[in-house]
Amino acid sequence: MSILILGLILFLGVHSVSIFAPAWRNTQVERRGERVWKGIYGLASLAGLLMVIYGFGASRQTPVVLYTPTPALRHVALLLVLPVFPLLFAAYLPGRMKRAAEHPMLLAVILWSIAHLLTNGTLADAFLFGGFLTWAVADRISVKHRAVPHSIPGAPPGALND
Numbered sequence: 001m002s003i004l005i006l007g008l009i010l011f012l013g014v015h016s017v018s019i020f021a022p023a024w025r026n027t028q029v030e031r032r033g034e035r036v037w038k039g040i041y042g043l044a045s046l047a048g049l050l051m052v053i054y055g056f057g058a059s060r061q062t063p064v065v066l067y068t069p070t071p072a073l074r075h076v077a078l079l080l081v082l083p084v085f086p087l088l089f090a091a092y093l094p095g096r097m098k099r100a101a102e103h104p105m106l107l108a109v110i111l112w113s114i115a116h117l118l119t120n121g122t123l124a125d126a127f128l129f130g131g132f133l134t135w136a137v138a139d140r141i142s143v144k145h146r147a148v149p150h151s152i153p154g155a156p157p158g159a160l161n162d
Contacts, residue, residue: 001124003051004052004127005127008131011045011049011051011052014045019139019142059123063122063123064124069118069121077115077116077118077119080114081111084108084112084115087104088104091103091104091108093161093162094161096162097162103140106136107140109135110140113136114129117130
């Protein structure tokens with residue numbers, strides 16, 4: 001369980017720099033250059049992700065059950081997960097969906113996390129999906145207050161992207 005938690009701290013911590021320390025992030029990009037910053041960011045993210053994967057798998061060997069979801073929640077979860085991939089694609093293929101959702105990737109993570117929390121009741125699930133849910137909500141709130149939003153490179157805007 002500790003590897004899962006450390007992995008989440010590393011992975012979500014790296015992804016939270018723009019939330020909690022945007023000035024520090026910008027200073028690092030200016031000092032080191034964008035390519036070096038992205039390299040460090042990518043390596044730290046990969047290390048955190050690998051720790052999350054390993055730690056989650058290891059924690060499932062001896063699960064700590066917090067609650068037992070009812071079978072009906074599976075249907076709710078399936079409905080919540082339905083728009084996740086279209087929302088993820090909308091982040092990189094700007095069109096009407098991106099305009100309507102504003103931040104489709106964060107909305108996708110929120111829906112994905114809630115769906116998994118509804119159907120999985122172990123402590124590891126609560127840490128994993130609760131951590132991603134907390135991060136996505138915090139990032140969604142912080143995006144509204146950022147002076148200069150970071151654009152995500154992708155296809156040119158168009159109605160066919162939807």
